[in-house]
Amino acid sequence: MRAAVLMGIEQFEIKEVPAPDIVHDTDVLIRVGTIGVCGSDVHYYTSGRIGSQIVQFPFIIGHEAAGTVERTGNRVTRVKPGQRIAIDPTVSCGHCDQCKAGRENTCRELRFLGCPRQLEGCLCEHIVLHEKCCFPIQGSMTFEQATLSEPLAIGVYSVERSMLPVNANVAILGVGPIGMSVFHVLRTTNVGSVYVTDKIDDRLTFSKLLKPKWSGNPDRTDVVKEISDIEPLLMDVVYECSGNEEAFGQAVQLLKPGGTFVIVGITEADEVPFPIHELRRKEITIVNIRRQVHCTQKAIDLLARRQVNMDSMATHHFPLEETQKAFDLVANYRDGVMKAIISVD
Numbered sequence: 001m002r003a004a005v006l007m008g009i010e011q012f013e014i015k016e017v018p019a020p021d022i023v024h025d026t027d028v029l030i031r032v033g034t035i036g037v038c039g040s041d042v043h044y045y046t047s048g049r050i051g052s053q054i055v056q057f058p059f060i061i062g063h064e065a066a067g068t069v070e071r072t073g074n075r076v077t078r079v080k081p082g083q084r085i086a087i088d089p090t091v092s093c094g095h096c097d098q099c100k101a102g103r104e105n106t107c108r109e110l111r112f113l114g115c116p117r118q119l120e121g122c123l124c125e126h127i128v129l130h131e132k133c134c135f136p137i138q139g140s141m142t143f144e145q146a147t148l149s150e151p152l153a154i155g156v157y158s159v160e161r162s163m164l165p166v167n168a169n170v171a172i173l174g175v176g177p178i179g180m181s182v183f184h185v186l187r188t189t190n191v192g193s194v195y196v197t198d199k200i201d202d203r204l205t206f207s208k209l210l211k212p213k214w215s216g217n218p219d220r221t222d223v224v225k226e227i228s229d230i231e232p233l234l235m236d237v238v239y240e241c242s243g244n245e246e247a248f249g250q251a252v253q254l255l256k257p258g259g260t261f262v263i264v265g266i267t268e269a270d271e272v273p274f275p276i277h278e279l280r281r282k283e284i285t286i287v288n289i290r291r292q293v294h295c296t297q298k299a300i301d302l303l304a305r306r307q308v309n310m311d312s313m314a315t316h317h318f319p320l321e322e323t324q325k326a327f328d329l330v331a332n333y334r335d336g337v338m339k340a341i342i343s344v345d
Contacts, residue, residue, distance in 0.1 A: 003124035004323035004342075005058045009048055010331075012324040017060075020128040025075035027128050030085065033143035035122050036064030036150065036314075037330045037340040039176065039243070040266055041114065045327045051270060053116045062121035062342075063089035063113035066146035069134065070126070078131040086135045086146035087122070088153075088296045089113035105293040112291075123323060125344055135296055138304050144341055145303050148310045151339075153299040154264065155181030157292035159189065162237045162262045167192040171227065171235045171254050174198055174242025174265055175207040175215075177313060177339050182239050182264065183210050184308045193231065197223045197250075198242070202336040209312065218246070224253045235259055243267040249275055257282045264289045316340045 001019040004012050022029055040050060041061050048055045055061075069083045079085060091111040092104035099107050113129075114121025137146045159182060164170070169192045172179045179196070186194060193213040198204050204215045214230060216223045228234060234256035240247050243265035251261050252275050261284050279286075302308040315338045318326040326340040 001125040002320060002344075003060050004062075004320055006045065006055065006061055007058050010045060010328075012327065014321055014323070017124065019126050022071060022073050022128060024130075025073040026131050027073040028069055028076060028079060028131050028134050029071040030067040030087070030127050030129060030134070031070050032065055032067040032122050032125060032127060032344045033084075034066055034147045034344070035062045035342045036147045037062075037326055037342065038064050038151070039178070041121075042327065042331050043266065043268060044114075044116075046331050047268060049116075050266060050268075055116045059116065060120040060123055061114040062123035063115075064147050064150040065089070065113075065122040065127075066137070066143040067127075072131070076131045079134045079136055084137050084139075084141075084143070084146070086137050086149045086296065086300055087113075087129065088133045088135065089122075089150065090291060091119065091130055091133060103293060105290045123320070123342065135300055137300060141300075141304060144314050145311065146300070147341065148313060148339065149296060149299040149303055151177050151181045152184065152302065152308065152310060153292045153295040154178055154289065155183075155185040156295040156298050156302070158182050158239060158262055158264050158289050159185045160295070161287050161289060162239070162260050164189060164191065165236055166190045168236035169193045169195075169231055170237045170239065171195040171197070171251075172239045172241055173247040173251060174240065174244065175203045176200075176241065178264055179239070179241035180207065180210075180313060180338070181310075182241060183207065183212075184310060185302075188302065188307050192236075195227050195231075195235070197247075199244070200333050202333075203338070206312075206336070206338060218250065224250055227254060237262060239264055241265045245269050245272045248272050252279050252282070252284060255282060255284050258285075260285045260287060262287045262289060313339045314341045318342050320344050
């Protein structure tokens with residue numbers, strides 16, 4: 001089968017590789033339709049690592065995907081051949097203490113699509129996954145929309161974990177695909193005012209589709225002062241979605257006493273400093289987001305019911321053969337890109 005194989009830093013090659021096959025009775029063979037380029041994929045592309053997760057080249061990355069079921073194992077009941085599906089890229093063991101506690105996202109034996117030393121990714125024609133990773137989609141839903149359900153599920157999970165008070169004032173630091181996914185979910189709740197920041201003006205412009213009360217670029221304005229002047233009591237919740245270390249300090253400054261700091265973005269740094277005394281005096285609650293758990297179907301339902309419309313998020317489209325071009329675009333934030341979608345067929 002064809003695959004876009006990461007051969008080194010910023011180096012893809014389209015190669016013929018062995019196709020996967022069904023091994024277990026619960027396996028599903030999936031023909032991949034579309035793949036979304038995620039920020040975590042870009043970390044592997046530009047630096048070859050996220051923390052201790054270091055790529056051993058060659059390697060296939062990619063985890064946001066949708067496709068069609070081609071064959072199933074003998075015990076599969078969830079899907080059938082010919083069915084179109086969205087994909088949850090997390091494969092959990094189901095029997096460790098974390099899985100039994102309903103925390104499959106922190107499974108002791110977790111394997112994730114496109115993650116080094118776990119599973120090769122979906123930038124290829126076929127993948128095999130456990131049936132529990134397969135979520136049927138309605139006939140009216142496109143592969144593109146189904147692919148976007150993966151980042152949207154992270155948005156759903158982030159908002160759920162934040163225990164958002166009614167009419168809460170919130171800030172989203174970084175309105176790329178994950179920040180916008182959080183914003184979309186917030187718009188389905190009784191949220192108060194939403195403030196957004198980003199260092200990319202195109203993203204601030206894009207965020208205006210969801211009508212933030214205020215938006216600003218931290219490279220050109222003191223975002224903490226600007227927001228504080230408008231909301232002197234400060235924010236109930238801040239979602240950090242950029243992965244930028246400077247934003248961590250801004251989040252603490254923007255939060256009111258008793259506020260909640262939700263860390264969603266992935267930073268390239270191994271250590272990030274905090275203003276620890278302000279954090280302590282305000283008694284800030286810190287919530288870390290590890291992907292998502294039990295939110296894929298919720299995200300699909302939001303899209304299917306059109307409570308959330310993320311169609312405009314897919315700003316750029318590429319065939320598999322132009323994977324290098326797609327990643328270069330996203331890595332360099334060119335041409336107003338929000339989400340690049342790669343099509344296999």
